[in-house]
Amino acid sequence: GENVEQHPSTLSVQEGDSAVIKCTYSDSASNYFPWYKQELGKRPQLIIDIRSNVGEKKDQRIAVTLNKTAKHFSLHITETQPEDSAVYFCAASQRDSSYKLIFGSGTRLLVRP
Amino acid sequence: EPEVTQTPSHQVTQMGQEVILRCVPISNHLYFYWYRQILGQKVEFLVSFYNNEISEKSEIFDDQFSVERPDGSNFTLKIRSTKLEDSAMYFCASTPEDNSPLHFGNGTRLTVT
Numbered sequence: 001g002e003n004v005e006q007h008p009s010t011l012s013v014q015e016g017d018s019a020v021i022k023c024t025y026s027d028s029a030s031n032y033f034p035w036y037k038q039e040l041g042k043r044p045q046l047i048i049d050i051r052s053n054v055g056e057k058k059d060q061r062i063a064v065t066l067n068k069t070a071k072h073f074s075l076h077i078t079e080t081q082p083e084d085s086a087v088y089f090c091a092a093s094q095r096d097s098s099y100k101l102i103f104g105s106g107t108r109l110l111v112r113p
Numbered sequence: 114e115p116e117v118t119q120t121p122s123h124q125v126t127q128m129g130q131e132v133i134l135r136c137v138p139i140s141n142h143l144y145f146y147w148y149r150q151i152l153g154q155k156v157e158f159l160v161s162f163y164n165n166e167i168s169e170k171s172e173i174f175d176d177q178f179s180v181e182r183p184d185g186s187n188f189t190l191k192i193r194s195t196k197l198e199d200s201a202m203y204f205c206a207s208t209p210e211d212n213s214p215l216h217f218g219n220g221t222r223l224t225v226t
Contacts, residue, residue: 034214036156043204043217044156089156100169101148101215103155 002027004092006104014112019080021107023090024072030092033066033073034101038087047088048075080111115139117218119205125224126195134190134221136205145188146206146215147180149173156204162188195225 003026013019025033031052036044050057050064050073057064061080066073077084087108091101118137126132138145147159160170162180179191188207192199204217 043219046214046216049214091156100158100161100171101156102158105155 002030002092002094002102004090004102004104006090006107008107009105010108010110012110012112013080015080015082017080019075019077019084019109019111021075021088021090021109022072023074023092023104024070025092025102026071027092027094028068028071029094030102032093033064034091035062035064035075036089036091036103038089038106040086044089077109080109082111082113085109085111117205117207117216119203119218119221121221122219123222123224125226128197128225129194132192132195132223134192134203134205134223136188136190136207136218137186138188138205138207139209140186142207142209144168144208144210145180145182146208147190148204148206148217149201150204150220151201159190159203192223195223197225199223200225 004023006023011019034049035047037047038044048059048062048064050066055066061078063076087106089106090104093101120135145162148156149159150156158171160174160180161168177193181189202220202222204220206215206217
């Protein structure tokens with residue numbers, strides 16, 4: 001089955017700097033890759049997603065890139081702000097597989113003011 | 114914007130007791146899911162449900178677990194005989210079709226003592 005590895009487990013950046021979180025997946029049949037942000041005690045919230053027919057997607061300060069050949073995808077946050085501090089999870093699924101999302105282990109991002 | 118709602122927000126139960134976690138999916142959605150998150154760990158898929166039957170389940174979803182859509186609005190997860198290791202946050206989610214992003218409810222924190 002699918003396995004998703006996520007790095008780093010913790011990331012500390014200065015406000016205004018960029019943050020990059022990387023994930024690799026094992027199943028070449030996976031074709032949908034969402035990213036979720038989870039604040040302490042709250043539900044994961046979808047912040048951006050990408051499908052396998054696209055190499056890059058951007059939404060304001062957030063971007064995701066996908067390299068299907070290497071089976072990895074990354075989240076890029078530019079101009080980080082203290083409110084970006086949270087745990088970020090990547091996930092992968094096969095769209096034909098009734099939305100069985102396989103999550104990475106999470107990255108705790110701390111943005112220092 | 115409509116949301117998935119879950120009740121209760123926190124459930125405390127003794128080991129060996131049965132619990133039922135309740136979810137009200139968004140009204141026009143057809144696909145329903147349960148995920149769980151043990152404290153400090155990643156989100157894990159439990160089960161997906163479509164057309165009044167389980168479409169996929171994980172290894173975690175053993176015979177102690179069951180799901181039901183007893184009426185047109187509720188979607189429940191039952192744990193027949195709870196164990197200490199069932200303590201986790203349980204998230205419900207729903208989607209209108211098999212091509213839409215997954216949005217989670219606020220979760221039910223289950224504590225088994």
